[in-house]
Amino acid sequence: MAMIKRIGIMTGGGDCPGLNAVIRAVAKRAMFEHGWEVFGIEDGYEGLIKPRFRRLEAADVSGILTLGGTILGTSNKSDPYAYIDPRGASNARRDVSKQVIRNVREKGLDALILIGGDGTMATAARLSRDGLKIIGVPKTIDNDLSGTEITFGFDTAVGVATEAIDRLHTTAQSHHRIMIVEVMGRRAGWIALYAGTAGGGDIILIPEIPYTLKAVAAKVNFRRKIGKKFSLVVVAEGAKPRGGEVVVKRRIEASPDPIRLGGVGFVLGDQLERLTGQEARAVVLGHLQRGGSPTAADRILATQLGAEAICLAARGEFGRMVAVRNGKMSSVSLDVPGKGPRLVPIHHPLIAAARAVGTSFGDE
Numbered sequence: 001m002a003m004i005k006r007i008g009i010m011t012g013g014g015d016c017p018g019l020n021a022v023i024r025a026v027a028k029r030a031m032f033e034h035g036w037e038v039f040g041i042e043d044g045y046e047g048l049i050k051p052r053f054r055r056l057e058a059a060d061v062s063g064i065l066t067l068g069g070t071i072l073g074t075s076n077k078s079d080p081y082a083y084i085d086p087r088g089a090s091n092a093r094r095d096v097s098k099q100v101i102r103n104v105r106e107k108g109l110d111a112l113i114l115i116g117g118d119g120t121m122a123t124a125a126r127l128s129r130d131g132l133k134i135i136g137v138p139k140t141i142d143n144d145l146s147g148t149e150i151t152f153g154f155d156t157a158v159g160v161a162t163e164a165i166d167r168l169h170t171t172a173q174s175h176h177r178i179m180i181v182e183v184m185g186r187r188a189g190w191i192a193l194y195a196g197t198a199g200g201g202d203i204i205l206i207p208e209i210p211y212t213l214k215a216v217a218a219k220v221n222f223r224r225k226i227g228k229k230f231s232l233v234v235v236a237e238g239a240k241p242r243g244g245e246v247v248v249k250r251r252i253e254a255s256p257d258p259i260r261l262g263g264v265g266f267v268l269g270d271q272l273e274r275l276t277g278q279e280a281r282a283v284v285l286g287h288l289q290r291g292g293s294p295t296a297a298d299r300i301l302a303t304q305l306g307a308e309a310i311c312l313a314a315r316g317e318f319g320r321m322v323a324v325r326n327g328k329m330s331s332v333s334l335d336v337p338g339k340g341p342r343l344v345p346i347h348h349p350l351i352a353a354a355r356a357v358g359t360s361f362g363d364e
């Protein structure tokens with residue numbers, strides 16, 4: 001058993017539906033079951049650096065289960081080991097991790113619950129090695145975090161993307177167009193695969209299976225030949241042609257992972273129009289997939305993960321990330337998620353099922 005009186009909770013990286021459900025579960029279990037004080041850390045690691053801590057009462061975490069975003073704010077820019085001060089004069093990176101550790105100790109926080117993706121967990125692992133008591137909670141709409149079988153936010157993102165595909169289906173059909181829907185997924189194509197299958201996409205392009213324009217155009221032409229005058233393409237932002245590159249939208253220098261993708265849908269639309277002679281339109285769903293209320297499945301998963309994090313803290317199992325393994329609540333070392341993304345296996349049963357109903361992955 002760990003001697004804990006006061007904990008801190010932080011949300012880091014991109015926001016994600018279900019973050020507030022985790023905050024609620026963590027805070028309620030800590031307060032009601034253990035009588036611990038809970039402090040919210042604002043705006044990700046930025047709040048640990050500055051510091052910006054605020055005490056959370058039960059009332060602060062009541063009524064937030066269904067809320068999108070995070071009541072604590074978040075940031076995907078502030079790495080304490082390579083920090084660029086947003087208000088500083090220079091763009092030089094500094095190691096301010098000792099300042100973070102000092103802030104945590106001065107505030108009397110006995111343990112930290114850090115909710116985030118691979119970047120947040122990689123930093124959490126370093127802080128843990130440097131002496132802080134940390135439990136991680138996995139988060140990303142992309143569902144690509146190593147160590148856990150599923151992340152909350154994914155189900156909501158798939159729902160939003162599926163609804164968009166459904167709506168675009170009818171307009172594609174009416175105008176006899178190629179309609180391209182670009183979804184999130186930098187390194188892994190989970191959202192494209194799931195939403196594409198649920199929405200009946202004719203072509204699904206994911207980072208794990210580089211496509212050829214020839215195969216994509218051939219599928220569109222084949223459909224036209226058999227009387228299907230429209231085609232729906234679902235493309236992950238990180239999809240790329242065989243031997244080609246991803247489409248980069250911008251660089252955010254202060255971010256530990258500075259590349260922001262976006263625009264492959266528009267590039268593909270122009271190329272397909274030229275190759276097939278059929279009119280094309282592209283829609284980028286972007287941050288719509290991250291906003292709004294979480295689905296029931298995401299609320300449940302977030303609540304389970306948050307409640308489990310406090311069990312780990314009470315047992316003194318620090319340096320771990322709560323995780324779903326074999327369908328059950330479990331945990332892995334904080335080092336695991338930073339080691340690389342959990343990609344869609346190219347022999348995933350859903351890929352086989354989608355191919356069986358005629359979906360092309362642009363690789364034939």
Ligand code: F6P
Pocket residue numbers: 014076117140141142184185186237260261290
């Ligand atoms: O990792 C989550 C994610 O939503 C990715 O799918 C996307 O590429 C990225 O974050 C976008 O980041 P930002 O919010 O900085 O634009």
